[in-house]
Amino acid sequence: MGGEGFRALLSGVRYEVLPAKATEDKVLAHVPRDVVVTVTASPVKGLEPTLDLVGRLAAHGYRVVPHMPARLLRDDAHLKDVVERLREAGVDDVFVPAGDADPPAGAYDGALPVLRRLSELGGPFARVGITGYPESHPLIHDDLTIQAMWDKRAHATYIVSNLCFDPRVLGDWVGRIRRRDVTLPVHVGVAGPVQRAKLLTMATKIGVGESTRFLTKHASWFLRFATPGGYSPDRLLDRSAEALTAPSAGVAGLHVFTFNQVAETERWRCAVLERLGG
Structure with a gap:
């Protein structure tokens, strides 16, 4: 890995974190204020833990990006309340995925209606992120996920790609969306230097129902993390350079x-930056 790029x-x-009890202390102890922190939302626990943590981290001077899954919003009044709370906390950037809540909490079953409603409300956030899928979505054809990005482009300012472990797939996907004239900037989703034992502990803390769903959906992740030499962010980035x-x-x-392995992730980033600087 090398170069200015x-x-x-x-x-x-x-850095993506989960709103667990110790998350605030971990961020304060290890994450510089110039690093953006994004906070996920739980289909089981709802938006409240996310909104609470976002407010506290913003008060500490972080630029915080809450996940605002469409399927966790009960109705238009709930959406307006969430927007108002985030604006009062000084938040100007939100990430709007569809979310995994099944069934949805209300009328919104996908991200696009929420994105349209935010535009109708005057665009309360300067930056709005949407999801991209380098590796196939388990329920949606690849062409449809790219079409969805096209449909959302008028309401969004950037794309966050879902986790991908294959550098060839990642590179091909970036090329495909550009050929389809999806021009939004992309923030490439990568796993940090995750330790399998800690990842399993984190999955357990998410909640029993969610852990089962998480492990079922992402069994291949655990195989990659568990295999000696199976995953390294450095290797993925090298091959994707x-x-x-x-x-x-x-x-x-x-x-x-980060899967809340915040200290390990920041140590890894600093070490890579030091090597590049050298």
Whole structure:
């Protein structure tokens, strides 16, 4: 790994965290204020833990991006209340996925209606992120996920790609969306230097129902993390270098899934930056 391109990707990093009891202390202890922190939302626990943590981290001076899954919003009044709370906390950037709540909490079963409603409300946030799927979505054809990005482009300002472990797939996907004239900047989703034992502990803390769903959906992740030499963020980035740093790729930075291994993730980033600086 080397070059100015990767320095820029690592300098413009985003850390995704889960709203657990110890998350605030971990972020305060290990994450510099210039690193963007994104906070996930739980289909079981709802938006409240996310909104609470976002407010506290914003008060500490972080630029915080809440996940606002469409399927967790009960109705228009709930959406307006969430928007108002986030604006009062100084939040100007939100990430709007469809979410995994099944059944949905209310009328919104996908991200596009929520994105349209935000536009109708005057665009209360300067930045709005949507999801991209480099690896096939389990329920949606690849062409439809790219079409969905096209449909959402008028309401969004950037894309966050879901986790991908295959550098070829990642590079091909970036090329495909650009050929389809999806021009929004992409924050590439990568897993940090995750330890399998801690990942299993984190999955357990998410909640029994969610853990089962998480493990079922992402069994291949655990195989990659468990196999000696099976996953390394350095290796993935090395092999993706040409695709991710090409000007035509429009990659704005890395979105690192920390699985709340915040200290380990920041140590890894600093070590890579130091090597690149050398």
